Amino acid sequence: MNSNSLKIHTIAEIVKKLEYYCSYQERCHAEVTEKLKTFKLSAAEIDTIVVHLIENNFLNEERFAQSFARGKHNVKKWGKIRIVNELKCRQISQYNINAALKELPDETYYATFHELAEKHWNSLTETHPAKKKKKFCDFLLRKGWESPLILDKLNELAHD
Incomplete structure (x- = not known):
């Protein structure tokens, strides 16, 4: 690739690209900053563009x-x-x-947990009780569910 094929972007073009980037999917500041770094901009230019995106509600x-x-x-x-x-x-x-x-109302949160836990418990083919319990707990812990919730559900399902 020769240097002539490298596309040079103006600040206005970069701003438009970032407005689009932020408008089709919510972004966090870190993602936007990383994306801006790919344009080889100065820190001041990056800050200016981020402020523009915030002020115009592209970035929140x-x-x-x-x-x-x-x-x-x-x-x-x-x-x-x-x-x-x-x-x-x-x-x-x-x-x-x-x-x-606050976007996760308790009622919905717990309903999702119970549905996921029961579905996973019933899908496990492990026959050894201790191994089945471990697989069940590990799966839910990886998904980020709280230990007391998992243990209560395990006691419920393992004794049915």
């Missing part, structure tokens, strides 16, 4: 956190522990994490 970390929590819970059946850890990895503030958790 509270909205991102809420959307992330709803999506990961509803689609991937994640529990609060996994959601919180993933948001922390994305440098989301505690305030926005708390706002995100």
Whole structure:
């Protein structure tokens, strides 16, 4: 590849690209900053573009956190522990994490847990009781569900 084929972007073009990038899916600040770094911009230029995206409501970390929590819970059946850890990895503030958790009403949260737990318990082909219990617990812990919830459900299912 010769240097002539490298595309040079103006700041205005980059802003338009980032507006589109943020409009078709919620993004966190860290994702946007990483994307901007691929354009070889200065720190000041990156900051200016991020401020523009925030001021024009393309970038909103509270909205991102809420959307992330709803999506990961509803689609991937994640529990609060996994959601919180993933948001922390994305440098989301505690305030926005708390706002995100409010998107998971207790009734829905527990209904999802019980449905997932029962479905997984019934799908396990392990015949050895201790191994089956371990597989059950490991699966739900990886999904980020709380230990007391898992143990209560295990006691319920293992004694049926």
